[in-house]
Amino acid sequence: xxxxxxxxxxxxxxxxxxxxxxxxxxxxxxxxxxxxxxxxxxxxxxxxxxxxxxxxxxxxxxxxxxxxxxxxxxxxxxxxxxxxxxxxxxxxxxxxxxxxxxxxxxxxxxxxxxxxxxxxxxxxxxxxxxxxxxxxxxxxxxxxxxxxxxxxxxxxxxxxxxxxxxxxxxxxxxxxxxxxxxxxxxxxxxxxxxxxxxxxxxxxxxxxxxxxxxxxxxxxxxxxxxxxxxxxxxxxxxxxxxxxxxxxxxxxxxxxxxxxxxxxxxxxxxxxxxxxxxxxxxxxxxxxxxxxxxxxxxxxxxxxxxxxxx
Amino acid sequence: xxxxxxxxxxxxxxxxxxxxxxxxxxxxxxxxxxxxxxxxxxxxxxxxxxxxxxxxxxxxxxxxxxxxxxxxxxxxxxxxxxxxxxxxxxxxxxxxxxxxxxxxxxxxxxxxxxxxxxxxxxxxxxxxxxxxxxxxxxxxxxxxxxxxxxxxxxxxxxxxxxxxxxxxxxxxxxxxxxxxxxxxxxxxxxxxxxxxxxxxxxxxxxxxxxxxxxxxxxxxxxxxxxxxxxxxxxxxxxxxxxxxxxxxxxxxxxxxxxxxxxxxxxxxxxxxxxxxxxxxxxxxxxxxxxxxxxxxxxxxxxxxxxxxxxxxxxxxxxxxxxxxxxxxxxxxxxxxxxxxxxxxxxxxxxxxxxxxxxxxxxxxxxxxxxxxxxxxxxxxxxxxxxxxx
Numbered sequence: 241x242x243x244x245x246x247x248x249x250x251x252x253x254x255x256x257x258x259x260x261x262x263x264x265x266x267x268x269x270x271x272x273x274x275x276x277x278x279x280x281x282x283x284x285x286x287x288x289x290x291x292x293x294x295x296x297x298x299x300x301x302x303x304x305x306x307x308x309x310x311x312x313x314x315x316x317x318x319x320x321x322x323x324x325x326x327x328x329x330x331x332x333x334x335x336x337x338x339x340x341x342x343x344x345x346x347x348x349x350x351x352x353x354x355x356x357x358x359x360x361x362x363x364x365x366x367x368x369x370x371x372x373x374x375x376x377x378x379x380x381x382x383x384x385x386x387x388x389x390x391x392x393x394x395x396x397x398x399x400x401x402x403x404x405x406x407x408x409x410x411x412x413x414x415x416x417x418x419x420x421x422x423x424x425x426x427x428x429x430x431x432x433x434x435x436x437x438x439x440x441x442x443x444x445x446x447x448x449x450x451x452x453x454x455x456x457x458x459x460x461x462x463x464x465x466x467x468x469x470x471x472x473x474x475x476x477x478x479x480x481x482x483x484x485x486x487x488x489x490x491x492x493x494x495x496x497x498x499x500x501x502x503x504x505x506x507x508x509x510x511x512x513x514x515x516x517x518x519x520x521x522x523x524x525x526x527x528x529x530x531x532x533x534x535x536x537x538x539x540x541x542x543x544x545x546x547x548x549x550x
Numbered sequence: 551x552x553x554x555x556x557x558x559x560x561x562x563x564x565x566x567x568x569x570x571x572x573x574x575x576x577x578x579x580x581x582x583x584x585x586x587x588x589x590x591x592x593x594x595x596x597x598x599x600x601x602x603x604x605x606x607x608x609x610x611x612x613x614x615x616x617x618x619x620x621x622x623x624x625x626x627x628x629x630x631x632x633x634x635x636x637x638x639x640x641x642x643x644x645x646x647x648x649x650x651x652x653x654x655x656x657x658x659x660x661x662x663x664x665x666x667x668x669x670x671x672x673x674x675x676x677x678x679x680x681x682x683x684x685x686x687x688x689x690x691x692x693x694x695x696x697x698x699x700x701x702x703x704x705x706x707x708x709x710x711x712x713x714x715x716x717x718x719x720x721x722x723x724x725x726x727x728x729x730x731x732x733x734x735x736x737x738x739x740x741x742x743x744x745x746x747x748x749x750x751x752x753x754x755x756x757x758x759x760x761x762x763x764x765x766x767x768x769x770x771x772x773x774x775x776x777x778x779x780x781x782x783x784x785x786x787x788x789x790x791x792x793x794x795x796x797x798x799x800x801x802x803x804x805x806x807x808x809x810x811x812x813x814x815x816x817x818x819x820x821x822x823x824x825x826x827x828x829x830x831x832x833x834x835x836x837x838x839x840x841x842x843x844x845x846x847x848x849x850x851x852x853x854x855x856x857x858x859x860x861x862x863x864x865x866x867x868x869x870x871x872x873x874x875x876x877x878x879x880x881x882x883x884x885x886x887x888x889x890x891x892x893x894x895x896x897x898x899x900x901x902x903x904x905x906x907x908x909x910x911x912x913x914x915x916x917x918x919x920x921x922x923x924x925x926x927x928x929x930x931x932x933x934x935x936x937x938x939x
C-alpha cells in the first residue's frame with residue numbers, strides 16, 4: 241500500500257467506519273483527475289466521507305446543496321457591481337475550490353447541472369466571455385439518493401459519463417453500525433480535530449506519478465475487450481463509450497499506484513471495472529422493466545473475458 | 551456441391567421437427583411470435599408427408615418435393631439468403647452488429663468486414679437451389695440416413711464435426727445454424743435458439759480473430775503450444791473450462807460448442823487476406839519459438855547461457871508450466887488472474903511458498919517488465935520445489 245493511502249486510512253479510521261473501500265476509490269479518482277458520483281440513501285455518511293477526505297488532504301473544500309431554483313451563476317460565480325469603485329468585480333462561485341461536494345445533484349435543474357458538468361469536464365469556467373482555469377487538483381464529489389422520484393431531474397446518460405466512478409454507499413454491517421452508535425460523540429469530536437496528513441503539493445505529485453504507472457499492451461487489450469463486450473451484451477442497448485475505456489485505464493493506474501506498484505495488473509482492472517462501468521450502460525427497455533443489476537452484468541462480462549496470457 | 555451441403559444441413563434439422571413436432575403457444579413470447587410471423591399451420595405434418603418414402607433407400611422417388619419445399623420455405627420465411635433477415639430482431643442483426651462493432655473499433659479491416667458480411671449473405675437458401683438439390687439421388691440417400699437421427703443435439707454435433715473437419719464452409723455452417731435456430735424457435739426451444747445465436751457470433755469472432763495479426767499470432771501460439779505436452783494440457787484445460795468463452799445455456803451442447811474451430815476451407819480463404827498479418831507473425835515467430843522451447847519447459851539451460859530477454863521469457867514459461875501442474879488439482883479459469891488463482895490454490899497446497907514466490911516473480915516480469923537476472927534462477931528453484939512437493 242502506498243504511503244498516501246496508508247496515511248489517509250489511518251487518520252480516517254477514527255471517524256469513518258467501514259468506509260475503506262470508498263475512501264480508496266475516491267483517493268484513486270482524485271489521483272486520476274476524475275470526479276465521483278456517490279449514490280446512497282440518506283444517513284450513510286456520504287457527506288462526512290467527502291469532508292474527511294478534504295480535511296486530510298489539506299485541500300480546499302466547498303459544498304453546494306442543490307435545489308431546483310439554483311442558478312448556474314450560483315455555482316460558477318459572476319460579475320457584481322461594486323458601489324465603492326463604481327465598476328463590476330468578479331465574485332467567484334463555490335466551484336473555485338479543490339474538492340467540491342455537490343449534495344443531491346439530481347435536485348438541480350438540468351441547466352444548472354449542465355453548467356456544473358461542463359466545468360467538471362473542461363476544468364475551467366467561462367464568465368461573461370472570460371475564461372478562468374480551476375485550480376488543480378479539482379474534484380467534484382456529487383451525491384444523489386437512488387430512491388427519490390419526485391422533485392428531481394435525473395442526470396442524462398451523457399452527463400453520467402462525465403463521472404469517473406459511481407460509488408454506491410451502503411449501510412454498515414451490524415457490527416459497524418453498533419460501533420458508530422457507541423462512538424458517535426467521539427467521532428464528532430475527532431472530526432473537528434482532524435488535521436491534514438498530506439499537502440496539496442503531495443497530491444499533485446502523486447497524481448503525476450500515478451499517470452506514469454506502466455500498462456502492458458496486453459492490459460490495454462483486456463480493457464478494450466471488456467468495454468467492447470458491454471456493447472454486444474444482449475441486455476444492453478448502449479454499452480460503455482471509449483471514454484469509459486480511458487477511465488478504466490486511468491483509474492487502474494491510480495489503483496495500482498495506491499497499491500504501491502508502478503505497473504498495472506489485470507486485478508487492478510477488475511477491481512475498478514464495476515465503479516467505472518456501472519453508470520455507463522443503458523439497458524434495453526424489455527430488460528429495464530425488470531430492474532436489472534448492472535453489477536451482475538459487469539461481473540458476467542468480466543467472467544467471460546480471458547485475462548492476458550503470455 | 552456447396553448447395554448440396556447447405557441443403558443437407560438444412561434437412562439435418564428437420565427430423566427433429568418430425569420427432570418433436572408439437573404445437574407451440576405463439577402468443578407466449580415476443581421472440582417466438584416474431585419468428586413465427588409467417589407460421590404455417592400443420593407445418594410438421596406437411597414435412598412428415600414430404601418425407602414419406604425416405605426409408606425406401608437411396609434414389610428413392612418417394613420424396614414429395616413440393617411438400618418438402620413448402621415446409622422448408624416456411625422455415626426460411628421465404629428468404630433466399632440470410633441478408634434478407636436484416637429486419638429480424640435477433641437473427642442476422644446480432645452477427646452484423648458484431649462485425650460492425652469490430653470494424654468501428656479498428657480490430658477489423660473494412661475490406662475483411664465486407665468479406666465476412668458477403669460470406670454471410672451468400673448462404674444460399676433459395677427455392678431454386680433447394681429444388682435442384684432435392685432431385686439429387688446422393689442427397690436422397692443421405693436424407694434417409696439422417697432422418698433416423700432424432701435429437702437436435704445430435705444434429706448440432708454433426709454440424710460442428712463437419713465444420714471442424716473442413717467439410718463445410720463457414721457460410722454453410724452459418725446458414726445451417728440459422729435454419730437450426732429457426733427450427734428451435736418454431737419448437738419453442740428458445741434457450742437452444744439463444745445458444746445457436748451465440749455460436750454464430752462466436753464463429754464470426756473466430757473469423758475476425760484469425761483475420762488480424764492478433765489472431766494469427768494466437769494461432770501460431772496454439773500451434774507451438776500443441777507441440778509440447780504442457781501446451782496441450784493448457785488447451786485441453788481451456789476447452790474443459792469453456793475457454794472459448796461461449797456462455798452456454800444448454801449443458802447437453804457443451805461438448806460440441808466449446809470445440810469450435812475454423813474449418814479448413816474458411817481458413818484457406820482467410821489466409822489470402824492475411825498477408826500483412828503473416829509479416830508480423832514471421833517477425834515474432836522466432837522469439838515465440840524460443841519462448842516455448844526454452845527454459846522451464848523440460849530442459850533447463852544454465853543461467854549464464856541465457857540473455858536478459860531469454861531469462862524473462864523463461865520465467866513466464868516456468869510459471870505456466872507450474873500452473874499446468876497445479877491445474878491437475880485445481881484448473882485455472884480463463885478469466886482468472888494470476889493473483890486470484892494463487893489465492894485459490896494456496897488452500898490446497900501444503901507448502902504454498904514456492905508458487906507464491908513464482909507468482910510474484912511472474913507478475914514482475916510479465917507486467918512490470920523487470921529484467922532482473924536473479925528472477926530466472928529463483929523461478930527455476932520454485933518450480934523444482936513445486937514439482938517435488
